[in-house]
Amino acid sequence: MLTVDVAADIVASGIKVVILLVSVLVVPSLLVGLLVSVFQAVTQINEQTLSFLPRLIVTLVVLGVWRQWMIIQLHDLCIHLFTQAACWCIKMRTSDVTQLMDLALGLWFPFVAHYGVSALCAGAG
Numbered sequence: 288m289l290t291v292d293v294a295a296d297i298v299a300s301g302i303k304v305v306i307l308l309v310s311v312l313v314v315p316s317l318l319v320g321l322l323v324s325v326f327q328a329v330t331q332i333n334e335q336t337l338s339f340l341p342r343l344i345v346t347l348v349v350l351g352v353w354r355q356w357m358i359i360q361l362h363d364l365c366i367h368l369f370t371q372a373a374c375w376c377i378k379m380r381t382s383d384v385t386q387l388m389d390l391a392l393g394l395w396f397p398f399v400a401h402y403g404v405s406a407l408c409a410g411a412g
Contacts, residue, residue, distance in 0.1 A: 293375070297368065304364045308357050312346055319345045 323338050350357075 293371075297371075300364060300367065304360055308360060311353050311357065312349055315349050316342045316346045 319341050320338060323341050327333065327337060
């Protein structure tokens with residue numbers, strides 16, 4: 288059953304992943320922006336593209352370097368949420384519905400088709 292604690296856990300997991308992914312992109316851009324601002328203040332150059340272009344380049348480079356890790360983080364969150372959703376449904380339904388869920392989720396996740404949803408939920412409280 289979807290209780291307040293479970294819903295809060297879902298939201299907290301999502302927010303944690305979003306903050307983690309955004310900080311990977313924003314922090315290097317922030318540091319480069321700070322360095323460019325100091326350079327502009329020292330040299331008294333006031334060019335808008337001088338502050339924008341380095342931040343854009345750093346953000347694209349960081350995105351290119353960390354994209355695989357970011358995809359893995361989102362994938363792990365989705366697997367966690369779908370597994371928990373299947374476990375909540377198992378606790379609420381009969382065995383006939385469980386077999387249908389095994390089949391439906393098996394189309395998305397091959398390991399669910401092999402082990403079944405019940406095996407995934409064995410450790411879930």
